[in-house]
Amino acid sequence: MKFIDRSTHALADFFIVVFLALIPGWIELTDFVETFIYMLAGVHLVLAIITDSKGGALKLIPFRIHGIIEFFVGIFLVASPWMFGFAEHQTDKIFILSVGFGMLLVFTFTRYKKSPDSIS
Numbered sequence: 106m107k108f109i110d111r112s113t114h115a116l117a118d119f120f121i122v123v124f125l126a127l128i129p130g131w132i133e134l135t136d137f138v139e140t141f142i143y144m145l146a147g148v149h150l151v152l153a154i155i156t157d158s159k160g161g162a163l164k165l166i167p168f169r170i171h172g173i174i175e176f177f178v179g180i181f182l183v184a185s186p187w188m189f190g191f192a193e194h195q196t197d198k199i200f201i202l203s204v205g206f207g208m209l210l211v212f213t214f215t216r217y218k219k220s221p222d223s224i225s
Contacts, residue, residue, distance in 0.1 A: 115160030118153035179208035
């Protein structure tokens, strides 16, 4: 069941950017993971801005491509604790895994196809 529409997804994208930008001040992460999170927030902001959706200002890439990118970023995040050697740091690992699985859940439940009555 796909219950996240394009408008809700666009709003969630900007919420996620703010969340990622603020979280290093709230929980203790290693310097590497803090930098990683700030970079992820920046990349996600750019992706949201260039996507053809209600929140996208430039509308350079289709919403479906946005979703595919988020899917692969989610997979990358889930693998990253072991790829970059911070799996032994529990806080870092749990946070990155949570963000990665969260992105995969959003991907799974978002309707990427335009409905006939949608305006964006």
